[in-house]
Amino acid sequence: MRISTVTMFEQSVSSLNRQQSQFTDVGQQIASGRRVVNPSDDPQAASQAVGVSQSISITEQHTDSRVSARNSLSQEESVLNSVSQAISSAKTLLVQAANGTLSDADRQSVASELEGIYNTMLGQANATDGNGSYLFGGYQDDAPPFVQDDSGDVSYIGDSFNREERIDSSRLMPVSDSGDAIFNSVPSGAGYVATAARDTTGDGNVTFSGPNRLDSSAPGYGDNAYQINFLDDSTYQVVTTEPDGTTTAGTVESYTSGQSIELGGGGLSITLEGTPDAAGGDSINVNPADGSAANQDVFATLKSTIDVLKTPVDGDPSRQADLENTLSTSMRELDNSLDNVLTVRASVGARLNELDVVNQVSSNRTLSYEQTRSDLVDLDYVEAISEYSLRQVGLQAAQKSFVDIQGMSLFDQI
Incomplete structure (x- = not known):
């Protein structure tokens, strides 16, 4: 089979380009990491x-x-x-x-x-x-x-x-x-917060201390509100208001200054002192602190x-x-x-x-x-450097081969 000089040159150049490309690729990998x-x-x-x-x-x-x-x-x-x-x-x-x-x-x-x-x-x-x-x-x-x-x-x-x-x-x-x-x-x-209410024309002087918790497991504790209304200076009545607005009036009780009054079936107690003025609208309201009727501002x-x-x-x-x-x-x-x-x-x-x-x-x-x-x-640098060295040897071999192939001409023997 006859191999022309052009064919040998084309194959050598192709090999050089391939080796150069692979060598450059490895160099780019090393440069970029x-x-x-x-x-x-x-x-x-x-x-x-x-x-x-x-x-x-x-x-x-x-x-x-x-x-x-x-x-x-x-x-x-x-x-x-x-x-x-x-x-x-x-x-x-x-x-x-x-x-x-x-x-x-x-x-x-x-x-x-x-x-x-x-x-x-x-x-x-x-x-x-x-x-x-x-x-x-x-x-x-x-x-x-x-x-x-x-x-x-x-x-x-x-x-x-x-x-x-x-x-x-x-x-x-x-x-x-x-x-x-x-x-x-x-x-x-x-818990609960108590407030006192009376008309500005009243002259009552009832004060309170508390309310104090007695039994948080008592029915209605934390939900019901209570109002202590004075009927005169010696009697009072407790009105209980449930969350749905239902009100229940308790029995009329005797009032004595300094006494402790239990509310909500023993859930709370509040101590009152002084003389009430029933005509002046004296009353004590005891509301859940987190309820809408209590001040939270x-x-x-x-x-x-x-x-x-x-x-x-x-x-x-x-x-x-x-x-x-x-x-x-x-x-x-x-x-x-x-x-x-x-x-x-x-x-x-x-x-x-x-x-x-x-x-x-x-x-x-x-x-x-x-x-x-x-x-x-x-990049794995150890592998890349080994590859770089291998590609360098391959490129040098391809270059040397090309130089040797260039010398293979009959005209050199004339």
């Missing part, structure tokens, strides 16, 4: 690597969301800490105001301090984050959630929703709490306390009774409000701890993804 430089190098591995890279990107997005969530929750926790300290300070002032040796001027001074706490808490309730959004307005975060009218009453105009962020593929975390749940709520099962509690402290009571037994009853009610309401704030704060702390756990899990997941992607496309 990747086994799969182009999808054509390993289509299946390249396709799987794309899916893993997408998973890594999603994980990174969740990581950014967790950073944002941590910032929001940390700001809320800081504000709630200030609010709890403010309520504790208000309780201390109420204990001071209950001292019977204080004069009207002294109580005016206490009222001024309470006004400072009141304004501080209102400012905290309308706190903003670094972007100017209000923390406690729910999704209505473009305006102050708590507004004060001309009479000094504060109302909540935000919504009851909690803003949420997806911190992981399977976890949507609340990153804020509505102001309604913090400042206008009490914990479930907070911490701003309303502080305002009523400030108002009563500013009212002169020296020499007026009726107003003195109003002062004592209001302080007793306010103290119980502030206790419940503080418990509620601390409960929300504990929830915020739990969410911050959860972020730490999710961060750790996410870090481990990211490492697993990166290892999987590395196994798919990254």
Whole structure:
């Protein structure tokens, strides 16, 4: 068989090009550190690597969301800490105001301090984050959630929703709490709160202490509300109101100043002192603290306390009774409000701890993804360098062969 010179040259050039291409490919792998430089190098591995890279990107997005969530929750926790300290300070002032040796001027001074706490808490309730959004307005975060009218009453105009962020593929975390749940709520099962009622023309001076829990397993405990109505200065009647609005009047009982009255079949007790004025509408209401009939607004509690402290009571037994009853009610309401704030704060702390756990899990997941992607496309340098050396020898051999083939011509023998 006759092999032409052209054929030999074409085969040699083709071999050189092939060896050069393989040598260059290995060089690119070493330079990039990747086994799969182009999808054509390993289509299946390249396709799987794309899916893993997408998973890594999603994980990174969740990581950014967790950073944002941590910032929001940390700001809320800081504000709630200030609010709890403010309520504790208000309780201390109420204990001071209950001292019977204080004069009207002294109580005016206490009222001024309470006004400072009141304004501080209102400012905290309308706190903003670094972007100017209000923390406690729910999704209505473009305006102050708590507004004060001309009479000094504060109302909540935000919504009851909690803003949420997806911190992981399977976890949507609340990153804020509505102001309604913090400042206008009490914990479930907070017990009972008593309030005194009478006409402004009445001159009764009945005061109460309590109510105290005797047996939480008594029928209707935590659900029923009670009203102690005075029929005259020596008799009273308890009216029980069930959750559905049904009322039941008890038997008429004799009243003696200083006596303890049991309510709800022995579930509660309350102690009354003083002389009632039945004509003036004297009555004592005992409502579940978490019920709709009870005050759960911490701003309303502080305002009523400030108002009563500013009212002169020296020499007026009726107003003195109003002062004592209001302080007793306010103290119980502030206790419940503080418990509620601390409960929300504990929830915020739990969410911050959860972020730490999710961060750790996410870090481990990211490492697993990166290892999987590395196994798919990254280069084994030991194998690549060996391959590089082999391709280099092959290229040099092809070049040497081409040089030798060039000399195989009859014209060289002439």
